[in-house]
Amino acid sequence: MTKATPTLTLSPWPKRWATLRYVVAENPLSLAAFLLFALLVLLALVGPWLAPFDALASNVGAPLSPPSGAHWFGTDALGRDILSRVMVAARLDLGIAVAAVGLSCVLGGLGGACAGYFGGWTERIVGRISDTIMAFPLFVLAMGIVAALGNTVANIVLATAIINLPFYIRVARAESAVLRNAGFVEAARLAGNSEARLLFHHIIPNILPPMTVQISLNMGWAILNAAGLSFIGLGVRPPAAEWGIMVAEGAQYIVSGEWWIALFPGAVLMLAVFCFNLLGDSLRDLVDPRRRT
Amino acid sequence: MLATILKRLLGAIPNLIGVIVVTFLLTRALPGDPAAFFAGPAGTAEAVEEIRVKLGLNKSLPEQFLLYVRDLSRGDWGNSLATGQSVLTELTTRLPASLELTLCGLVLAVVIAIPLGILAATRPGSWIDHLCRGIATAGVSLPTFFTGLLLAYIFYFLLGWAPSPLGRLDPYLSSPPTVTGFYLIDSLLVGDLDVFVGAAKQLILPAVTLALFVLAPLARMTRAAMLGVLSADFIRTARAAGLAPTTVLFTYAFRNALLPVMTTLGMVFSFLLGSNVLVEKVFAWPGIGSFAIEALVASDYAPVQGFVLTMALLYVFLNLAIDIAYGLVDPRMRIDQ
Numbered sequence: 194m195t196k197a198t199p200t201l202t203l204s205p206w207p208k209r210w211a212t213l214r215y216v217v218a219e220n221p222l223s224l225a226a227f228l229l230f231a232l233l234v235l236l237a238l239v240g241p242w243l244a245p246f247d248a249l250a251s252n253v254g255a256p257l258s259p260p261s262g263a264h265w266f267g268t269d270a271l272g273r274d275i276l277s278r279v280m281v282a283a284r285l286d287l288g289i290a291v292a293a294v295g296l297s298c299v300l301g302g303l304g305g306a307c308a309g310y311f312g313g314w315t316e317r318i319v320g321r322i323s324d325t326i327m328a329f330p331l332f333v334l335a336m337g338i339v340a341a342l343g344n345t346v347a348n349i350v351l352a353t354a355i356i357n358l359p360f361y362i363r364v365a366r367a368e369s370a371v372l373r374n375a376g377f378v379e380a381a382r383l384a385g386n387s388e389a390r391l392l393f394h395h396i397i398p399n400i401l402p403p404m405t406v407q408i409s410l411n412m413g414w415a416i417l418n419a420a421g422l423s424f425i426g427l428g429v430r431p432p433a434a435e436w437g438i439m440v441a442e443g444a445q446y447i448v449s450g451e452w453w454i455a456l457f458p459g460a461v462l463m464l465a466v467f468c469f470n471l472l473g474d475s476l477r478d479l480v481d482p483r484r485r486t
Numbered sequence: 487m488l489a490t491i492l493k494r495l496l497g498a499i500p501n502l503i504g505v506i507v508v509t510f511l512l513t514r515a516l517p518g519d520p521a522a523f524f525a526g527p528a529g530t531a532e533a534v535e536e537i538r539v540k541l542g543l544n545k546s547l548p549e550q551f552l553l554y555v556r557d558l559s560r561g562d563w564g565n566s567l568a569t570g571q572s573v574l575t576e577l578t579t580r581l582p583a584s585l586e587l588t589l590c591g592l593v594l595a596v597v598i599a600i601p602l603g604i605l606a607a608t609r610p611g612s613w614i615d616h617l618c619r620g621i622a623t624a625g626v627s628l629p630t631f632f633t634g635l636l637l638a639y640i641f642y643f644l645l646g647w648a649p650s651p652l653g654r655l656d657p658y659l660s661s662p663p664t665v666t667g668f669y670l671i672d673s674l675l676v677g678d679l680d681v682f683v684g685a686a687k688q689l690i691l692p693a694v695t696l697a698l699f700v701l702a703p704l705a706r707m708t709r710a711a712m713l714g715v716l717s718a719d720f721i722r723t724a725r726a727a728g729l730a731p732t733t734v735l736f737t738y739a740f741r742n743a744l745l746p747v748m749t750t751l752g753m754v755f756s757f758l759l760g761s762n763v764l765v766e767k768v769f770a771w772p773g774i775g776s777f778a779i780e781a782l783v784a785s786d787y788a789p790v791q792g793f794v795l796t797m798a799l800l801y802v803f804l805n806l807a808i809d810i811a812y813g814l815v816d817p818r819m820r821i822d823q
Contacts, residue, residue: 448650
């Protein structure tokens with residue numbers, strides 16, 4: 194599974210471009226996913242300025258009015274514009290996921306790289322931490338962590354980062370355990386480089402490609418988890434706009450037929466997760482064609 | 487064979503210890519001072535000190551851990567502030583509801599995913615292969631709480647096929663006498679078909695919601711494992727020897743492909759138990775998940791900790807069961823002993 198690394202680090206740009214074109218042609222959905230990704234990033238960056246109404250202002254329209262020309266996604270029970278709220282929420286949702294996955298990748302990557310490179314007790318301790326996290330149903334562990342540390346957005350990020358740690362540890366450990374004995378690492382060691390230098394200049398740069406794939410595969414799941422936590426009332430507090438909490442607000446109106454309150458934020462959440470999952474799959478195909486399933 | 491089971495049992499002990507240590511740390515990480523929290527805003531300094539001694543918070547952390555383990559083993563999991571009942575009783579009365587839902591979801595997912603995966607693997611590139619791929623990618627992208635609401639809207643509000651998505655049984659039906667706690671089984675035991683049908687109707691939508699979510703990894707894994715096995719030499723030999731295609735497919739290929747599928751069951755259970763909480767909230771299902779959510783919203787910590795511990799123990803035992811079954815199914819595991 195590690196043999197794919199050279200294709201990414203050694204192949205010249207034009208060849209990679211051709212591979213990218215091949216992947217897109219093979220799976221046209223990848224292109225759609227990429228466009229959707231660009232849109233989501235745009236919303237996260239400038240969403241509040243693009244939104245037609247103030248996301249927090251009540252009574253910008255009649256309460257509970259269905260989608261119309263003035264309010265494309267309708268309004269909620271307080272008369273807030275749902276389209277604006279969905280657009281503004283992109284920043285918070287993606288922000289939580291990016292922060293959590295980033296934290297997880299750095300900690301898990303370092304831990305896993307040390308475990309794979311040094312072996313011995315480092316490997317045992319890191320492995321034990323990873324096994325203990327995996328011994329829990331992950332969403333339940335996240336609930337427990339947020340409940341114990343306090344009901345804040347920062348703790349949602351922390352909990353999501355912790356439950357994602359094992360995946361990064363696993364990838365980094367497997368990759369660096371193989372690289373440890375690679376010829377160029379031996380050569381660098383014989384040339385008198387310190388262990389820390391070997392780890393940071395020779396091992397870690399080479400485990401970045403598989404880690405990137407792991408990040409993109411993980412991102413959708415992180416968004417889903419954070420939204421799930423806020424759906425059950427953890428982390429984000431009303432009236433903040435966030436997809437999970439908006440679905441929760443609309444849930445009670447579903448049985449009386451006001452579908453738009455929960456549908457639009459839920460559908461956007463679903464599209465965002467779908468987009469990240471597709472991108473993750475295409476990126477994996479690009480980096481390691483043999484792991485396609 | 488007994489040795490295999492014993493070895494697996496021993497292998498689960500580190501995980502069990504890990505789970506208990508983590509839940510203990512979570513109880514001690516309560517925001518602020520737990521003693522001050524339990525004394526309430528009106529608590530005087532003496533009251534706080536008294537509670538501190540009573541809770542054992544004046545002792546060292548390892549001592550507190552031993553006390554915690556002792557309380558757990560005695561069945562003292564604390565009390566729920568909202569109902570005043572012992573957490574352990576609350577959890578055990580609600581656990582069957584959650585288990586019934588989870589198991590139905592799992593069975594439904596397995597029944598759909600495995601044939602789908604096999605069909606996709608035997609006809610690569612066909613429409614069923616694309617369907618399997620589509621479901622696999624879309625399925626993991628579905629937020630369970632959103633699919634649940636969507637299904638409730640379509641099948642309850644628009645079509646009127648499903649009963650109102652609230653609870654395990656219609657209010658006008660009385661619940662069957664508790665034997666197993668599973669309404670489907672209990673109602674059959676007393677021969678009450680009305681209750682059985684009523685309970686099944688309430689169960690369908692939440693179970694489908696859960697199944698949709700875990701369908702994806704199962705179908706994907708079945709397909710990948712079948713593809714791998716079908717290209718193996720022994721399959722070619724079997725085909726060349728003129729064995730019937732169904733014999734090759736089921737006796738030769740499927741039994742071998744089952745092993746990697748069984749290993750993913752662990753991950754599937756993790757998903758299932760997690761999304762169970764969300765589905766219970768959407769359908770007002772009176773299981774341990776919705777109990778924990780109510781407690782969370784009310785800042786009632788003992789039930790939440792009890793819930794996390796129950797779920798984790800359940801998960802450890804499920805993984806153990808998978809491990810044992812794996813050892814029994816795979817003959818190579820028996821020879822290795």
